[in-house]
Amino acid sequence: MSLSLPDTPSRYRPLGLAATVLLAGGLIAAALAGGGGFLSSVAYQLPEFGLLVLAMALPLIAGGINLAILAIANLSAVVAALTFGAVGDSPWLAPLPLFAGLATGCLTGALIGLLIAYLRIAPIIASLGALLVYTGVGILATNGAAVTGLPAFVPAFAGQTVAGIPLIALIFLAAAILVGVLLGRTPYGRYLSAVGYNETATAYSGIDTARIHLVAYTLSGLLGAVAGLVMLARFNSARMGYADSYLLTTLLAAVLGGIDPNGGRGRLLPLLAAIVLLQVTASGLNLAGANQHFSAVAWGGLLLAKLAYDRLRS
Amino acid sequence: MAEPLRERSAIRRLAAGIGLLGGAAALWVPGFASPYNWLDLLSSSSITALFALGLLVVLMAGELDISFTAIASVSQFLLAVALARQDIGWAGTIVVSALVGLLLGLVNGAVATWLRAPPIITTIALLNVYGGVLALISRGEMLYDFPDFFTYTAVARIGGYPLTLQTIALAVTAVVTALMLKATNLGRILRAVGGNRDAALRLGINGMTVNLLAYGYLGLVSGIAGLAHAQLLQAVTPGSLIGRELDVVAATILGGASLAGGRGGVVGTLLGVLFIALIGNILVLSGVSPYWHQAVTGAIVLAAVAPIAWRHARPALAEVA
Numbered sequence: 184m185s186l187s188l189p190d191t192p193s194r195y196r197p198l199g200l201a202a203t204v205l206l207a208g209g210l211i212a213a214a215l216a217g218g219g220g221f222l223s224s225v226a227y228q229l230p231e232f233g234l235l236v237l238a239m240a241l242p243l244i245a246g247g248i249n250l251a252i253l254a255i256a257n258l259s260a261v262v263a264a265l266t267f268g269a270v271g272d273s274p275w276l277a278p279l280p281l282f283a284g285l286a287t288g289c290l291t292g293a294l295i296g297l298l299i300a301y302l303r304i305a306p307i308i309a310s311l312g313a314l315l316v317y318t319g320v321g322i323l324a325t326n327g328a329a330v331t332g333l334p335a336f337v338p339a340f341a342g343q344t345v346a347g348i349p350l351i352a353l354i355f356l357a358a359a360i361l362v363g364v365l366l367g368r369t370p371y372g373r374y375l376s377a378v379g380y381n382e383t384a385t386a387y388s389g390i391d392t393a394r395i396h397l398v399a400y401t402l403s404g405l406l407g408a409v410a411g412l413v414m415l416a417r418f419n420s421a422r423m424g425y426a427d428s429y430l431l432t433t434l435l436a437a438v439l440g441g442i443d444p445n446g447g448r449g450r451l452l453p454l455l456a457a458i459v460l461l462q463v464t465a466s467g468l469n470l471a472g473a474n475q476h477f478s479a480v481a482w483g484g485l486l487l488a489k490l491a492y493d494r495l496r497s
Numbered sequence: 498m499a500e501p502l503r504e505r506s507a508i509r510r511l512a513a514g515i516g517l518l519g520g521a522a523a524l525w526v527p528g529f530a531s532p533y534n535w536l537d538l539l540s541s542s543s544i545t546a547l548f549a550l551g552l553l554v555v556l557m558a559g560e561l562d563i564s565f566t567a568i569a570s571v572s573q574f575l576l577a578v579a580l581a582r583q584d585i586g587w588a589g590t591i592v593v594s595a596l597v598g599l600l601l602g603l604v605n606g607a608v609a610t611w612l613r614a615p616p617i618i619t620t621i622a623l624l625n626v627y628g629g630v631l632a633l634i635s636r637g638e639m640l641y642d643f644p645d646f647f648t649y650t651a652v653a654r655i656g657g658y659p660l661t662l663q664t665i666a667l668a669v670t671a672v673v674t675a676l677m678l679k680a681t682n683l684g685r686i687l688r689a690v691g692g693n694r695d696a697a698l699r700l701g702i703n704g705m706t707v708n709l710l711a712y713g714y715l716g717l718v719s720g721i722a723g724l725a726h727a728q729l730l731q732a733v734t735p736g737s738l739i740g741r742e743l744d745v746v747a748a749t750i751l752g753g754a755s756l757a758g759g760r761g762g763v764v765g766t767l768l769g770v771l772f773i774a775l776i777g778n779i780l781v782l783s784g785v786s787p788y789w790h791q792a793v794t795g796a797i798v799l800a801a802v803a804p805i806a807w808r809h810a811r812p813a814l815a816e817v818a
Contacts, residue, residue, distance in 0.1 A: 248617065250743075298799060303806045305756045307561070307617055311743055312799035319792025327788065431625050434618055444614045479629035486622040490612045 221470060226348065227341070229462040230355035231256075231417065232429065234410035236440070236458050237362050239433040241399045241406075244366070246379040246446025247299060247306030249403045251314040253427055255291045256411030258321040259284040260421035263412060264330035272334040284415070285408050291317055292404015293397065300393035300400075321423035329422035333415070341416035351413050358409060363451030365402075375399060379446030428475065435486045436461050444490070504762050507753030510801070511768035515775060522779045529782055536658060542774035543663035544726050544738075546767055548745040549752070550674045551718030553766045556749060557678065558711040559691040559758025561616040562605055563742040567627035568716050569723030570738050572597035574631055576724060577640035577733040584644040594724035595717050601627065602716015606709040628739050635735040648731060663725045670718055675763040677714075687711060691758025747798045748773050773797075 235252055242249040263284030270276040291313065298309035343350040366372040377385040378395050386392045415421050434444075440457030442449040468478055522529040548565050555562050572594050579585055579593050605623055609616045651659030678684035689697040690707045698704050727733045752769025754761030776797075777790045 248615070298803065302803045304799070304802050305806075307756055308750055308802055309799070311746060312795045312802070314743065315747060315791050315795025315798070317795075319788060319790070319795060322788045323786065323792065431621055434621060438614075438618070444618050474633075476629040476632035479625040480633065483622040483625035483629065487608065487612070487619070487626070490614045490619065490622075493614075494612050 221466065223349075224470075225459075225462055225466045226352045227417070228466055229458065230349070230351040231410045231413045231426070232432065232436075232462055232465075233355045233455075233458045234358060234406050234413065235426075235429050236433045236436040236454065237358060238403045238406035238410065240362070240437050240440070240442055240449055240454060241375070241403050242306060242310075243434075243437050243442050243444065244379050244446060244449035245375050245396060245399045246382065247396070247399075248310060249292075249295065249400060249407075250307065250310040250430070251291070251295060251317055252403065252407045252410075252433065253425075253429055254314045254317040254321065254423070255288055255404050255407035256414065257421065257423045257425050258291060258317045258411070259287040259408035260411035260415040260425075261321050261325055261330055261423065262287040263415055264333060264421040265324065267333050267337070268330070274334070274336055277334075277336070281412065284412050285405060288404040288406075288408020288411065289401055290404070292407065293401040295404070296397040296400030300396035318423055325421075325423065327423065329420040331420045333419055337416050338419040341413070341419075351416070354409065354413065358406060359451060359455060362402075362406075366449060366451060371395070371398065376447050376449065379443070379448075428479070431479070431482050431486070432461060432465070435482050435489075438486060439489050504753045504760060504765055507751075507765045507801075507805075508762075508768060511752065511765065511772050515768060515772050518772075518775055518779065522775075522782070526779055526782045529779065532658065534778070534782070538771075538774055538778050539667075540661055540663050540729065542770055543661075543667040544722050544729070545741070545745055545748060545774070546667050546770040547670055547718055547722035547725060548741075549749045549766050549770050550670050550763065551715035551722075552745060552749050553752075553754050553761050553763065554674065554678070554687065555711045555715045556754040556756065557687045557691045557758060557761060558707055559694055560609065560708060560711060561746075561756060562602075562609065562620045562712055562715055563617065563746060564601075564605060564620045564624035564627060565715055565719040565722075565745070566738040566740070566742045567624045567631070567736075568598050568601045568605075568719040569726065570736055571601060571627055571631050571723075572720040573723035573727040573733045573738075574635055574640070574735050576727060577643070580643050580647060581640065584646070587646060590647065590724060591721070594720040596720070598720020598723065599713055599717040602713040602719065603709055605716065606712030607705070609712065610705050610708040624739070624742070628736055631735050637735055639732055639734045641732040643731065647728060662728050666721055666725045670721065671763055671767060674718075678762065683710065688759050691760070694758070744773070744794070747794055751798050751801050 235256065238252045238255075239249060263280040266280035266283040267277075270279050295306075295309050295313045298304045298313070299306050302309075304312075341349075341351060345353060366375070374385065374390050374392075374395050377388075377390065378392050382392055385395075411421070414425060418425065436457045437449075437454065438444050439461070440449075440454030442454065465478065468481070519529075528534055548569070551565060552562070575597050576590060576593050580590065583589075585593065605620060608623065609619045612619050650661060652662050652665060653660040678687065686697070686702055686707060687710075689700075690702060690704065694704065697707075723738070726738060730737075748770045749761070749766055750756070750769070751772065752761065752767070753765035773794050776793055777787065780787055780789055780793075
């Protein structure tokens with residue numbers, strides 16, 4: 184069965200151009216202001232944010248939303264950290280906690296997917312209920328405190344580089360490429376967009392839309408878990424509530440990256456440009472000593488401006 | 498006539514749940530049956546209930562706004578600033594809170610309607626803008642030291658029990674909201690727009706006007722909730738209300754309202770808030786870790802919504818809950 188969707192590259196060209204120009208400008212300004220140290224701090228901060236944006240992007244493309252990505256990321260990190268505590272410091276057993284963390288992400292994501300796909304609960308409610316449950320469980324398991332005492336190779340992992348590039352940045356890049364291939368080169372990617380455009384029509388085309396949702400949220404959970412593990416290594420600890428402010432910025436990056444908030448459209452390259460652009464700006468603001476409230480206003484305002492821009496063009 | 502049925506079944510199940518939970522707690526949890534515990538429960542859940550009633554109206558119209566905690570925070574901050582300069586009395590206090598809330602609510606309505614993006618995304622942005630601007634302007638400093646009239650716990654007494662400002666605000670809002678939804682043309686229009694927006698718009702109903710009314714009403718009620726919260730704590734800590742929005746959404750949905758619009762009612766909403774507050778109250782009184790509250794709340798909301806969503810699911814798979 185073939186399925187063709189409205190082709191929209193013309194919508195991307197001016198946006199992509201604008202993003203590239205902004206990005207280049209931002210990078211140059213940043214490099215001038217902060218030098219190589221700045222760029223390397225961007226490279227270390229970007230992966231967790233980028234992975235979370237990818238985790239948000241898949242449900243958005245399917246016309247849904249996953250409000251629980253940070254709870255999933257933190258819960259996965261907590262599970263991994265607690266497993267590290269159980270298995271001890273042996274690097275040979277390190278795959279076990281990693282696997283536990285990733286499995287937590289898949290399961291918690293899949294549970295939201297099941298609620299949406301088979302019980303037909305609206306994504307906002309399903310992921311909101313899940314957010315409450317996951318946060319509650321995570322806090323119960325940790326008494327609300329940070330889990331520390333990880334083996335020394337965990338924080339060391341976050342500092343490792345390959346050919347000068349941080350390993351965690353390469354992990355993000357690999358995840359991004361896989362998501363890009365999934366979106367642009369596989370039938371699943373087309374079906375995901377189709378579900379986002381018009382679920383009813385897609386269902387009547389003989390496509391199992393429930394499975395499309397289930398896979399989207401499972402992958403969202405998995406990407407969230409990878410982000411959680413990256414945070415675990417970077418912060419050398421795990422706690423429910425880390426990085427909660429990312430909810431706004433992941434939505435902002437997704438929408439700036441050309442994903443239609445009403446579902447349907449989404450491609451990797453503009454998304455990557457938005458991720459890099461936002462991280463450079465955020466790190467720049469950080470460096471300039473701007474406080475978090477100023478950032479919240481800026482990000483919220485930028486999101487509204489992008490939505491207004493799209494509205495005026497349509 | 499699926500709508501009243503759904504609402505009534507939500508009310509029936511919540512009432513049964515509250516009855517069972519309350520009955521069991523009265524028997525086994527020491528301190529639960531005391532009237533002071535109930536008054537405490539009422540006062541502490543009244544702020545959530547106010548938000549929930551405002552949110553109900555927005556959900557009814559098929560919209561969603563989660564920035565109400567930020568609206569309440571802005572309004573109580575401006576109120577505290579005004580009270581620090583001048584004794585504006587109860588009338589002035591109420592007018593300031595309600596006006597600030599109404600104004601921001603109208604802004605939300607206009608922005609969310611015009612942008613045509615999912616309102617959850619638009620209002621997450623607005624929540625951050627309001628909260629951020631408030632934090633920048635207030636520098637996070639706590640405001641207290643209110644004029645005398647504002648500090649009395651009991652506005653009146655009935656049979657020796659205090660009648661608090663929070664209780665009165667909740668009662669008035671509940672009655673007004675119920676009347677608006679049940680007995681006015683506006684309520685019918687809200688229900689119509691929420692039930693089937695396209696059909697309602699083709700009947701000549703102006704979607705922007707209806708949304709302005711709905712978001713404006715939530716803003717106004719949020720302003721009052723900010724006032725009630727400031728009076729309860731006798732202090733305004735900028736942003737201390739922010740972060741509670743998703744719990745309010747959960748309680749309202751539990752009460753039978755639907756994100757798809759057109760469904761829900763005041764009684765169900767109040768019972769939804771009460772049910773969640775009751776669970777928290779019992780957990781605290783019985784010495785169980787309050788950390789359970791969030792997990793239990795989430796699980797109950799999902800368990801309550803799932804069968805309704807499932808029953809309403811059609812082959813063409815439109816979302817319902």
